[in-house]
Amino acid sequence: MADNFKLFGEEGMLGMDFRKRKVEIYNTDGYVVEILPTKKEVQEVINFLEECKEHME
Numbered sequence: 001m002a003d004n005f006k007l008f009g010e011e012g013m014l015g016m017d018f019r020k021r022k023v024e025i026y027n028t029d030g031y032v033v034e035i036l037p038t039k040k041e042v043q044e045v046i047n048f049l050e051e052c053k054e055h056m057e
Contacts, residue, residue, distance in 0.1 A: 008014040015026035023042055025034040036042050 004018040006016050008016070013028055015030075017024045017026065021037070023036040023045075024032050025036070027033045036045065
């Protein structure tokens with residue numbers, strides 16, 4: 001598996017791939033469900049995940 005692809009969840013329920021200056025998010029069937037083409041959009045996802053992480057601790 002390439003270094004720029006990551007599966008999340010115990011069963012790989014979410015995949016993320018960085019290619020050509022954008023992040024693509026895949027569902028379990030391997031279809032792209034979201035594309036994050038800008039640094040701003042990627043940062044919004046990072047901020048949201050950080051907020052979730054704080055609530056989980």
